[in-house]
Every structure is written in C-alpha cells, then in structure tokens.
Amino acid sequence: MMEPVFHERQRLELCAVHALNNLLQKPEITQQRAEEICRGLSPNTMINPHRSLLGTGNYDVNVIMVALQTLDYAAVWWDKRKSLESLVLSEIFGFILNIPSPISLGFLSLPITRKHWITVRQINGVYYNLDSKLKAPAKLGGPTELKQFLQDCISRGSCEVLLVVRKDVEEARLWINAEERAS
Template sequence: MGECPVFHERQRLELCAVHALNNLLQRAEITQLRAEEICRGLSPNSVINPHRSLLGTGNYDVNVIMAALQTMDFAAVWWDKRRSLESLELSEIFGFILNIPSPISLGFLSLPITRKHWIAVRQMNGVYYNLDSKLKSPVRLGGPRELKAFLQDCISRGSCEILLVVTKDVEDARLWINAEDRGT
C-alpha cells in the first residue's frame, strides 16, 4: 500500500492526555514525569493537585495539555461548537485534540457510565487519522470532508470538546478560521 507509518501510543493507566499529545506530535515527547512537573507548576502549593487524578495515575486536565503545547510553541484554541465546521481553515491547523465520552468496562462487562477521554486527530500526507490511544491502531478518516464528518459526529453525540492545535503565529492572527469569520 505504501502508506507512511503513523506513530501511535496505546492507552496505559489514565495517560490519555499524554498519549494524545504524543500521537499528535508523532513522537514520544511528553512523559508521565513531564506531565506531573506541569501539574506541580500549575498548582505549586496544592497538597491535592486539581489537574490530575488523586492517585497519580494520570487523568490530566485541559490545563496540562495547554501548558505542554505552550512549551513547544503551539497553542490550543477552544472550538465553539455553535460555529460551522466549514469555518475552519484546515491548512492552518496542526491537529486536533478532542475530549470525548468513553465507556467504562470491566473485562467483558460494559458499564452504563462514561468518563472523559482525550484523543488526537492529525493530518499526515493529506490524510486525517483518528489517533485515539484506545484503538489498536490509527484509523484513517480520509480528507477534509471525512474529517469534518468525524468532528460533527463527535459534536452531535454531546459532551465533546474540541481543541484546535495551532502554532503561536496562527493563534495570534486567528488564521485558523476563514477570513470572513474572523470578525465574529
């Protein structure tokens, strides 16, 4: 087939935020230790850190993701789901990090409750991939139309947040959104 190999970290503990960042970057850049350092930096005087799980197994919040991206000259822009996805200027967007509901299961038993889960979506060589760490391997979404359909499906299920990952320059100039939509 000749497709390029896609870096894909699989889910471990509650480290989906770490995996989403690394899958987005396509390299093992952020470690659990680095995420813990970021947590301490965000709440240096806290006995119980509000940016991660009480047990220290991960479950990092959006602040950790945003701080990690900032150290690499990226920014996370919260996507207002009331806007049309057609407003996105995809050529200016490095990738996406989504926070989606994820079912909880105990072995073969699926429980009727969900938790929030971070996933990455990124384009490589003209193809968008779902890089969810809970998947056995990356899932090829396709081009811009298929990406927008995937994002719309996530939004329509409710309880989904989308972060656009862009460079600082793109964030500052708001280039991630079509020119006619920048003023709104």
C-alpha cells in the same frame, strides 16, 4: 516511501499524554513531564486538581495547554455553535478532543462514562483518528470525512474540541476563515 503513523496505546489514565504524543508523532511528553506541569500549575497544594488523586494520570486541559505552549503551539477552544466549514484546515496542526468514553471491566461494559482525550491529525495527506484506545490508527480520509467525524463527535454531546495551531496562527486567528475573523 511514507513514514509509518506513530500511535501510542492507552496505559493507566495517560490519555492526555498519549494524545499529545500522537499529535506530535513522537514520544515527546512523558508522565514525569505531565506531573511537573501539574506541580507548576498548582504549587504548594496537597491535592493537585489537574490530575487524578492516585497519580495515574487523568490530566486536565490545563496540562495539555501548557505542554503545547512549551512546544510553541496553542490550543484554541472550538465554539461548537459555529460551522466546521469556517475552519482553515491548512492552518490547523491537529485536533485534540475530549469525548465521553464507556468504562468497562474486561468484557463487561458499565453504564457510565468518563472523559477521554483523543487526537485527530493529518499525516501524509490523510486524516487519522489516533485514539490511544484503538488498536491502530483509524484512517478517516480527507477534509470532508474529517469534518463529518468532528460533527459526529460534537453532535453526540459532551465533547470538547481543541484546535492545535502554531502560536503565530493563534495570534492572527488564521485558523478560521476571513469572514469569521472580521466578526
């Protein structure tokens, strides 16, 4: 029997926390842990630049990277000029994307966007979009559908892609094919 897909839903501005937990497929990172990371990144500051002023989340990439490092993972910035065909998917644990997200007030969509963290991960042989703003995980399919989804996000502009890999995979650059590693 297949395990159900873990999917944390959006609360406050905690999309970075939700993205990490959806990646890990369990509630590993709490808002309190994210706040501790923020304090560690900027000790002795009145206003922490790694989160929202209101303390409701909106954590930046540094918080995500430190959280992953404490769990023996690394985040590798994807160079969007490269072909997604050069990725070695079997070595990539998952993807965290920072995408533009429309702001709405109830049913009213505003003409502005904010950045939003989402996770894409393979579970039981299928890639899922685990965006915390979705009501449920969205099944993408196999490697072809994953690459199409990533390309669609990248081509819309203002999107960053982090490859999440084990630390040893990062050090040996095993997440990219041998031809690219050699260059």
